[in-house]
């Protein structure tokens with residue numbers, strides 16, 4: 001149930017409040033392909049019976065008592081230039097009315113430049129909020145995520161530049177309203193990139209823990225990632241595509257075609273440990289979504305509390321000796337989620353879990369551009385990949401190759 005209101009609602013127009021003999025229940029209606037819509041049911045009680053008022057009070061109190069994880073107050077960041085530049089329109093037209101209906105108080109910040117959201121999160125008092133909302137693409141979500149992790153470590157006096165230090169888990173959750181170019185993180189967590197579906201997940205207090213992978217170079221923290229870490233092909237595509245931002249979402253296709261034609265491979269050694277996975281396997285044909293049993297078990301380790309920061313104690317999934325693969329690679333991909341997106345609805349690793357403490361490694365050795373194109377095509381039709389194993393985080397030792405590293 002999303003909300004209950006006294007009066008009938010037809011075509012978005014509410015009846016005057018005198019119509020106290022009927023009430024409307026707004027609920028989540030599941031449609032095809034993980035899409036959710038707002039359903040409405042009108043009920044009519046005998047006139048002057050006060051029955052409708054009693055029903056409304058009873059249902060509202062049910063929502064209050066059973067919806068403890070529902071947010072009451074949200075801080076919304078909108079990136080007006082992400083994707084096709086429709087974030088403001090998407091938020092105002094599709095999302096804000098749902099937040100209003102659910103009685104959620106919102107504070108909206110439309111960003112004027114990159115890192116404005118980051119600075120706000122790092123500097124402002126967020127104690128009045130139950131969560132943050134990112135209206136934009138993966139880049140906007142990443143900006144919020146980095147800031148929230150930074151803020152959490154700083155407040156607890158922890159160091160982010162100590163590779164052995166445990167990361168503290170933030171109190172605030174981040175909701176994602178897809179309005180970017182790829183929206184991979186939203187697509188992989190919710191199963192679709194539909195703003196209304198995401199807004200309804202936020203309204204009913206749905207949540208999904210996620211593994212965060214940290215990337216280090218020479219003992220220095222570079223980035224955090226919840227999705228794909230790509231060295232070689234995907235790294236090249238992302239860095240090239242940044243130069244063609246004016247193309248909008250097409251920039252990824254253009255940069256991908258350029259990288260494919262260049263067919264550049266890189267020499268290096270990949271070291272990894274194979275994860276212990278009784279519960280999950282990259283070929284077990286599961287699809288990890290909100291409520292996944294494997295991830296719920298894993299996230300039970302995160303202690304609940306009322307403090308701003310809680311200490312997370314990651315389960316050790318690591319097994320055995322380090323293993324090595326040496327050679328020339330077209331792509332070294334480490335993905336801690338399926339990395340599904342509209343262009344690749346099953347993702348690079350369709351059965352990867354969002355929060356089981358492991359990541360899947362996909363190594364593509366040097367091959368012809370045509371063979372690599374076949375591999376990329378399999379991402380779009382859901383066929384099995386060549387070789388996959390679930391892994392904990394790993395170090396990569398790149399060597400200079402072909403004049404590029």
Ligand SMILES: Nc1ncnc2c1ncn2[C@@H]1O[C@H](COP(=O)(O)OP(=O)(O)OP(=O)(O)O)[C@@H](O)[C@H]1O
Pocket residue numbers: 078079080081082083084111112113114115135136137138139140141143179180181182183184
């Ligand atoms: N007002 C702004 N002007 C310029 N850049 C901004 C602004 N607000 C946020 N940004 C930056 O824009 C970057 C990209 O935004 P976003 O991820 O929303 O869109 P996208 O790159 O088109 O989508 P995707 O990441 O899904 O491919 C983010 O890293 C963010 O820091």
